[in-house]
Amino acid sequence: MRSWRASRKLASIATELPPPYEPLPDFAAATGLRPEEWIALERKHVDRRASAVNVTQTVSEGEVTPLAKTTRSRRQVPLSRRACAALDRLPARLDTPLLFPAPGGGLLDLPNFRRRLWNPAITSSGVVKPARIYDLRSTFASNALAAGVTVFELARVMGTSVLMIERHYGALLDGAGAEIASAPITRGGAIADG
Numbered sequence: 001m002r003s004w005r006a007s008r009k010l011a012s013i014a015t016e017l018p019p020p021y022e023p024l025p026d027f028a029a030a031t032g033l034r035p036e037e038w039i040a041l042e043r044k045h046v047d048r049r050a051s052a053v054n055v056t057q058t059v060s061e062g063e064v065t066p067l068a069k070t071t072r073s074r075r076q077v078p079l080s081r082r083a084c085a086a087l088d089r090l091p092a093r094l095d096t097p098l099l100f101p102a103p104g105g106g107l108l109d110l111p112n113f114r115r116r117l118w119n120p121a122i123t124s125s126g127v128v129k130p131a132r133i134y135d136l137r138s139t140f141a142s143n144a145l146a147a148g149v150t151v152f153e154l155a156r157v158m159g160t161s162v163l164m165i166e167r168h169y170g171a172l173l174d175g176a177g178a179e180i181a182s183a184p185i186t187r188g189g190a191i192a193d194g
Helices: 007-016 024-031 035-040 081-088 110-125 135-146 151-158 162-173 176-182
Strands: 052-055 057-060 063-066 075-078
Touching (some): 024 081, 035 057, 035 110
16 A cells, blocks of 8 residues: 655646546545546536535446445545545546546546556656555545544545455554543543643
């Protein structure tokens, strides 16, 4: 797992991508969506009034598949200012409802995108390899944990379990015990605010 906490690294990658994909690193790092989720994302899934994106479908074996209503993966993800700014930079397309389509308007082929665009952008940007597209999801998780989002809240937003968050990002949680131990405790045993 690699995380790009520094926005200048994301910006350097974005600069090397063709204009239709320049907003992608910021959007993916600001939402924590899986690549197969943002590939399936359509304009109708973005709710600007609620500042959220509705994750209701994914790409599986090259086709859009609805997510089951009972899965954790079907969820509403809050849109930060950074995510909204990335959406605002997307070029207008009348030929497709997809936010991040292939040049012809259809579904983006992730292995092809990696090979033709992502890997050359990483090389040109000077960002240390390996630099996987999935690391954008890790960036979201580490930024959220650093901002004080609870593991439970993070798991819900990312469409996964607390166990998976602990397994993949546990190293980021290791300092939490020291923070709790140094916080003043109230008479009732609760941690006092600041």
